[in-house]
Amino acid sequence: MQTGLYEPVIGLEIHIQSKTLSKMFCGCDARYFQSDPNTHTCPVCLGLPGALPVPNKAAINYCVKLAIALNCKINENTKFDRKNYFYPDLPKGFQISQYDSPIGHTGNMEIPSPSGNKTVRITRVHQEEDTGKSIHENGETYLDYNKSGVPLIEVVTEPDFNNKEDVTTFAKRLRQIVRYLDISNADMEKGEMRFELNISVKSSSTKELPNYKVEVKNIGSISVLEKVIELEIERQSEILESGQTPIQETRGLIDMSGKTASQRTKEAEAGYRYFPEPDIPLIELNKAYVERIKAEIIELPNEKLARYINKLNIDRDIAENIISDPETYQAFEQAISKIDNTIVPLFAKWYAVEYFSLDQAQKHNDFKLEWLTEIIKKVEQREITRTSGKEVLLASFTTGVMPDKIIEEKGLRVISDSNELESEAQRVLEGNPKAVSDYQKNPNVLMFLVGQVMKAMGGKADVKIVTEIVKSKLKSNG
Amino acid sequence: MAKQITTEDIKRIARLANINLSPEELETFTAQIGDILAYVDKLSQLDTKGAVFKSQTDLSNIFREDIVEESLSSDKATQNRPKSSKKGYIAIKSVLNK
Numbered sequence: 001m002q003t004g005l006y007e008p009v010i011g012l013e014i015h016i017q018s019k020t021l022s023k024m025f026c027g028c029d030a031r032y033f034q035s036d037p038n039t040h041t042c043p044v045c046l047g048l049p050g051a052l053p054v055p056n057k058a059a060i061n062y063c064v065k066l067a068i069a070l071n072c073k074i075n076e077n078t079k080f081d082r083k084n085y086f087y088p089d090l091p092k093g094f095q096i097s098q099y100d101s102p103i104g105h106t107g108n109m110e111i112p113s114p115s116g117n118k119t120v121r122i123t124r125v126h127q128e129e130d131t132g133k134s135i136h137e138n139g140e141t142y143l144d145y146n147k148s149g150v151p152l153i154e155v156v157t158e159p160d161f162n163n164k165e166d167v168t169t170f171a172k173r174l175r176q177i178v179r180y181l182d183i184s185n186a187d188m189e190k191g192e193m194r195f196e197l198n199i200s201v202k203s204s205s206t207k208e209l210p211n212y213k214v215e216v217k218n219i220g221s222i223s224v225l226e227k228v229i230e231l232e233i234e235r236q237s238e239i240l241e242s243g244q245t246p247i248q249e250t251r252g253l254i255d256m257s258g259k260t261a262s263q264r265t266k267e268a269e270a271g272y273r274y275f276p277e278p279d280i281p282l283i284e285l286n287k288a289y290v291e292r293i294k295a296e297i298i299e300l301p302n303e304k305l306a307r308y309i310n311k312l313n314i315d316r317d318i319a320e321n322i323i324s325d326p327e328t329y330q331a332f333e334q335a336i337s338k339i340d341n342t343i344v345p346l347f348a349k350w351y352a353v354e355y356f357s358l359d360q361a362q363k364h365n366d367f368k369l370e371w372l373t374e375i376i377k378k379v380e381q382r383e384i385t386r387t388s389g390k391e392v393l394l395a396s397f398t399t400g401v402m403p404d405k406i407i408e409e410k411g412l413r414v415i416s417d418s419n420e421l422e423s424e425a426q427r428v429l430e431g432n433p434k435a436v437s438d439y440q441k442n443p444n445v446l447m448f449l450v451g452q453v454m455k456a457m458g459g460k461a462d463v464k465i466v467t468e469i470v471k472s473k474l475k476s477n478g
Numbered sequence: 479m480a481k482q483i484t485t486e487d488i489k490r491i492a493r494l495a496n497i498n499l500s501p502e503e504l505e506t507f508t509a510q511i512g513d514i515l516a517y518v519d520k521l522s523q524l525d526t527k528g529a530v531f532k533s534q535t536d537l538s539n540i541f542r543e544d545i546v547e548e549s550l551s552s553d554k555a556t557q558n559r560p561k562s563s564k565k566g567y568i569a570i571k572s573v574l575n576k
């Protein structure tokens with residue numbers, strides 16, 4: 001592909017299932033995953049005549065919370081609207097959504113990017129309901145309405161992305177935010193977070209937006225999203241290269257490779273004929289209410305990242321790893337609340353690198369994350385080597401035995417008794433006369449001899465001290 | 479000023495509403511809907527400057543607490559639908575036939 005010549009213009013629509021207990025407009029259990037088909041339904045979510053939808057208060061709170069977290073303005077007067085279209089998974093013939101007064105609008109989210117922080121504008125955040133599920137098999141379509149009416153928050157961005165990396169960063173950050181806010185698990189494998197992509201490609205030299213736009217619906221994971229973007233940039237650039245303009249159309253995923261095909265359906269006509277939902281009275285979100293919800297919002301990923309980097313002196317990459325999900329940062333913050341600030345950056349590194357690499361399924365119930373502090377201190381004070389430190393961590397982690405005890409049992413304490421090291425070094429030098437005599441010509445010999453001493457000490461010696469001893473012995477021998 | 483309703487408009491509305499119209503019906507409804515809209519267009523003579531959108535009721539903020547209530551049984555939920563060869567599902571003619 002001719003990078004540099006063309007660049008994409010990308011906007012996103014993201015659907016997020018809220019983790020309420022009940023559905024958006026009825027009392028059916030919203031936790032439908034793996035339930036038998038059509039066991040979570042009632043007249044409201046089946047769209048039977050005469051049923052009356054009543055909005056779920058918790059779902060509204062969640063949507064307002066996300067809108068605030070995305071720096072949106074909140075519409076003091078909001079309402080629901082009917083979006084009319086025909087599809088079998090939509091039994092009412094319309095979806096209850098929001099049209100001209102979404103709960104939140106005109107917000108933004110900052111994302112880190114290689115060229116400094118970027119701001120992605122948020123067009124709107126609104127509340128709607130999910131549709132049922134259709135399975136296409138044996139020439140028939142099978143319908144399950146358990147998902148019908150589950151609360152869905154839609155977030156729409158402006159076309160502010162010009163590369164796939166920023167899209168990925170944004171998607172991950174948004175997932176973190178909803179998890180921090182505890183309003184959705186955003187588990188993509190369960191379809192709790194889905195993407196719609198608007199993408200066009202333009203010449204890099206022009207500022208003008210392209211006069212067409214391709215929409216790709218129903219993307220269920222960030223990795224597929226990335227692939228679709230790659231393939232679309234390639235496909236559209238080729239069309240532009242040949243002097244033509246790509247067709248404005250909706251495309252659907254063919255498979256998980258990110259390949260898409262044109263979807264020339266009636267839906268493309270987009271005659272949704274929105275009108276106010278007559279069965280649901282207006283909703284007033286007054287200032288006091290908005291302030292109350294705002295007060296419930298905890299430190300969000302961007303603020304947390306900045307604090308970790310600036311106040312706790314943790315490396316950016318390490319900090320990003322730790323803030324990645326609530327469970328991870330909560331365990332970290334609990335552990336560091338008991339330790340000295342000066343050791344925190346080191347603790348973070350061990351936590352994000354060594355501790356994360358352990359198989360969490362093997363974790364012993366008695367293991368405490370604070371023990372990592374003891375291990376780090378012992379490594380820092382050269383009581384045990386770094387390698388032993390990792391060994392102790394693994395043993396403590398899997399057996400629940402305290403680090404001290406493991407160091408004792410395994411005899412891992414570093415030998416810093418210089419007499420013992422001196423005599424061992426002497427023995428090694430005497431045993432390798434050729435190496436010793438080569439030392440003047442080949443300084444690499446030093447590392448070889450140090451290695452021999454370390455080996456003789458079973459790795460339990462301070463490599464710096466050993467190096468000093470061997471070096472001085474070589475000098476006096478030479 | 480209301481736009482003149484054409485048979486094309488009515489065709490499109492019928493398509494969006496999933497209704498098949500015969501050529502005669504198309505004729506009839508084009509005329510009728512045109513007349514109705516012309517009549518309703520009188521409303522646009524009203525001065526609505528400063529008017530506030532009012533809903534159908536004086537009520538506002540009618541919510542339910544997030545509490546799970548009992549759903550219908552699968553049998554009951556599907557009893558008026560075509561029988562399905564796939565247990566618990568509602569089966570219809572494939573919508574993928576295009």
Ligand SMILES: [Zn+2]
Nearest residue numbers: 026028042045
């Ligand atoms: Zn229901």
